[in-house]
Amino acid sequence: MVRAKGFSVEKVLDKRITAEGKIEYLLKWKGYTDEDNTWEPEENCNCPQLIAKFEEDRQKPSKNRTNQKPKIEEIEKPRGxxxxxxxxxxxxxxxxxxxxxxxxxxxxxxxxxxxxxxxxxxxxxxxxxxxxxxxxxxSKKAKDRMKPLSDEYANKAGVAKFAW
The missing domain is CATH 2.40.50.40 (OB fold (Dihydrolipoamide Acetyltransferase, E2P))
Structure with a gap:
């Protein structure tokens, strides 16, 4: 648990990289609900032990990831x-x-x-x-330009106009 400006970080929950390439961590604050969790830039996080623990836990393979089987219906479904x-x-x-x-x-x-x-x-x-x-x-412009010519041709030749 780390104290900074009256707030204590209870746990690091997640990590993301912004469009500018800056690292941010999602922090759980001690004494506050999950609705109060906030994304904080790495340079504002004064909790190196919690960040290190988070990164270490992230590297470990999760039971959910290793035991999860792919969905058979998605694999065998024909496409295209x-x-x-x-x-x-x-x-x-x-x-x-x-x-x-x-x-x-x-x-x-x-x-x-x-x-x-x-x-x-x-x-x-x-x-x-x-x-x-x-x-x-x-294509549309060409059809528009051809319309008067087709009308003129039809009148001179005495034949029915063709439709586009």
């Missing part, structure tokens, strides 16, 4: 094209891993999957083209 389902639509795309991934919605399935674009391009190129055409601002 292994489901044998058709693509309903591409909901979005990301390059968070360095490669382009598509977020895929499948027919008759509520779960979505992130699938590498290379695979989707090969297996469902028309779906990929439709996805890009929906989001391409040039």
């Amino acid at each position: 094209y292994d489901r044998g389902l058709a693509i309903k639509r591409i909901c979005g795309a990301t390059d968070c891993t360095g490669d382009i991934l598509f977020l895929i919605e499948w027919e008759d399935c509520e779960e979505l999957d992130l699938i590498p674009a290379l695979i989707v391009n090969e297996k469902d190129p028309e779906t990929v083209i439709a996805f890009y055409e929906q989001r391409c601002p040039l």
